[in-house]
Amino acid sequence: MVEHLLAKEKVASSNLVFRSKSFHKKLDMNEFPNQLDNNLKQFFILGNTALDASRKITKDVNFANSELKDDGSLLTKFDLSVEEKIFEILSESDADIITEEILEKKENKEFCWYVDPIDGTTSFSKGIPLFGTIIGLTHKDKPIMGFIDLPKLGDRYISINKYGCFLNKKLVKASELGNLNEAIISYGSPQRFAKENLIDQLRKIDDLAWDSRGYSDCFGYSLVFRGAIDLFIEADLNPWETVAIENLSLESGAGYAEKESINGKKNIIFGSKNLIEQTTDIFGGDWTIK
Numbered sequence: 029m030v031e032h033l034l035a036k037e038k039v040a041s042s043n044l045v046f047r048s049k050s051f052h053k054k055l056d057m058n059e060f061p062n063q064l065d066n067n068l069k070q071f072f073i074l075g076n077t078a079l080d081a082s083r084k085i086t087k088d089v090n091f092a093n094s095e096l097k098d099d100g101s102l103l104t105k106f107d108l109s110v111e112e113k114i115f116e117i118l119s120e121s122d123a124d125i126i127t128e129e130i131l132e133k134k135e136n137k138e139f140c141w142y143v144d145p146i147d148g149t150t151s152f153s154k155g156i157p158l159f160g161t162i163i164g165l166t167h168k169d170k171p172i173m174g175f176i177d178l179p180k181l182g183d184r185y186i187s188i189n190k191y192g193c194f195l196n197k198k199l200v201k202a203s204e205l206g207n208l209n210e211a212i213i214s215y216g217s218p219q220r221f222a223k224e225n226l227i228d229q230l231r232k233i234d235d236l237a238w239d240s241r242g243y244s245d246c247f248g249y250s251l252v253f254r255g256a257i258d259l260f261i262e263a264d265l266n267p268w269e270t271v272a273i274e275n276l277s278l279e280s281g282a283g284y285a286e287k288e289s290i291n292g293k294k295n296i297i298f299g300s301k302n303l304i305e306q307t308t309d310i311f312g313g314d315w316t317i318k
């Protein structure tokens with residue numbers, strides 16, 4: 029087991045060096061993001077400014093009253109105030125904006141922001157520090173940037189198309205593990221998988237995995253991008269979650285698969301590229317692997 033661990037570590041560190049070298053040709057981290065082209069630079073700066081504002085509002089909150097929304101999830105006054113602030117900031121760009129709660133700007137622009145002001149509102153409202161803000165950006169419907177900010181942990185993940193995925197400005201890389209029986213996997217609420225009639229398949233994957241943990245929402249997703257866990261499976265997500273997750277996954281070197289859910293949203297699987305196909309095979313159905 030120890031030899032196995034050492035071998036794994038060696039592979040991971042050699043890959044990291046390789047990725048860093050290739051990355052530095054394109055972008056000097058000390059000048060981040062000055063070497064991005066003007067369009068990307070403006071989006072990068074506005075995305076970061078929006079997350080700074082969001083973090084300022086939520087990071088010291090330890091309890092919030094909530095009400096139930098029609099879809100069964102929770103809403104607090106902070107979801108709305110964060111959304112309003114982010115919307116105001118992102119409105120400075122020449123892009124449409126789609127948000128989880130109320131606000132939207134649809135003018136048929138090439139670029140579109142997708143905003144989940146607080147992902148993990150259940151955790152947020154109860155003082156569990158595993159909530160965050162998710163922002164994604166598309167160009168002609170293709171995800172090109174992803175942001176996840178975890179205010180209580182002080183962690184910010186950013187991915188930029190063809191530039192990589194960063195945790196607090198340091199390049200991170202997803203797992204490349206190939207055997208499910210060595211993998212740590214995580215997934216969202218099994219209740220959602222039951223509604224999708226996928227609970228038996230999820231159970232089978234869980235049985236095959238080395239271990240599983242219920243890391244929730246954007247905190248759980250982020251563990252894939254830095255290779256802390258090998259695979260995440262989530263059911264019935266919205267575009268203000270999936271746009272960012274897709275770009276963060278692909279730019280961290282992870283694989284990403286999606287399939288339409290019963291409600292017309294998306295079931296997604298992301299993590300080590302070498303685990304995606306064996307997982308979609310078990311679930312069955314018409315998955316798109318990216």
Ligand SMILES: [Mg+2]
Nearest residue numbers: 128144146147
């Ligand atoms: Mg939310």
